[in-house]
Amino acid sequence: METKDLLKKVRVLEIKTRRLSDHLFSGEYHSSFKGRGMSFAEVRQYQVGDDIRNIEWNVTARKHEPYIKVFEEERELTMMLLIDISESENFGSTLQTKSEIITEMAATLAFSAMQNNDKIGVIFFSDQIEKYIPPGKGKSHVLQIIREMIEIKPKSKGTNISGALEYLSSLVRKKAIVFLLSDFKDDGYEKPLKIAAKRHDLTGVRIWDPIDKDFPNMGLVPVLDPETQEKNWIWSSSKKWLRSHKEIFLKQEARFNQLFTKAGAGRISISTKESYVSKLYQFFKGRAR
Helix, strand or coil: CCHHHHHHHHHHHHHHHHHHHHHHHHHHHHHHCCCCCEEEEEEEECCCCCCHHHECHHHHHHHCCCEEEEEEECCCCEEEEEEECCHHHHCCCCCCCHHHHHHHHHHHHHHHHHHCCCEEEEEEECCCEEEEEEEECCHHHHHHHHHHHHHCCCCCCCCCHHHHHHHHHHHCCCCCEEEEEECCCCCCCHHHHHHHHHHCEEEEEEEECHHHHCCCCCCEEEEECCCCCCEEEEECCCHHHHHHHHHHHHHHHHHHHHHHHHCCCEEEEEECCCCHHHHHHHHHHHHHC
């Protein structure tokens, strides 16, 4: 992609996602993710209803009237985005591909974190770690992340969620806010998921396309597995095949829900024909209660 075209795409995405983070998600994000604890900020005069355990006795004795200690949240946090860039993410039967939804969501989350002065880092993965962007702050850092999301070309086509979670656990020791964005067309990641969810505030974001669930009746059609490159012909008019296709999707969905619930992690499931904005807003609202 030429530099001019890349910068134009970055700008368009920045305008759209930053507007969302500024006007819709910034406050919800702050309420949803708590800081590391409370630190002393100042003292002020006692007011009716204040907790008497916070009285600052030295100042009270000096001023001859009650003063209390005021605490504030230690806000600075680190957000890590684990972004699946395997070949299956490039599929889309609606207006947007899975990859495009993931990119927009990740940009919105990054700007929301930026508004709260949090650090943002990214791990791009396929069936290997494709690229790591260390946590950083500020608009220029977020724009660098967006440029990478738009421009990055994976070396591999497959998916290895275990590898991405293990890399995260080995790299980020302190508790972080972690969003894992993928279509989760993989298995065998239960153990590293438990370890990562125990250490971090982890949320899985599952992006799926309507065809993943309900394949259209089109007769005999060729299909290509994007990750294995295996080609097959299927008879999509077969009720038995259509039923089997849907059952596979429902089993994958149930498995995703089960694993993340069992690990104590958050989860969001979004179709490419749905609004990720409303789903993300509902998620933040639910956490803030």
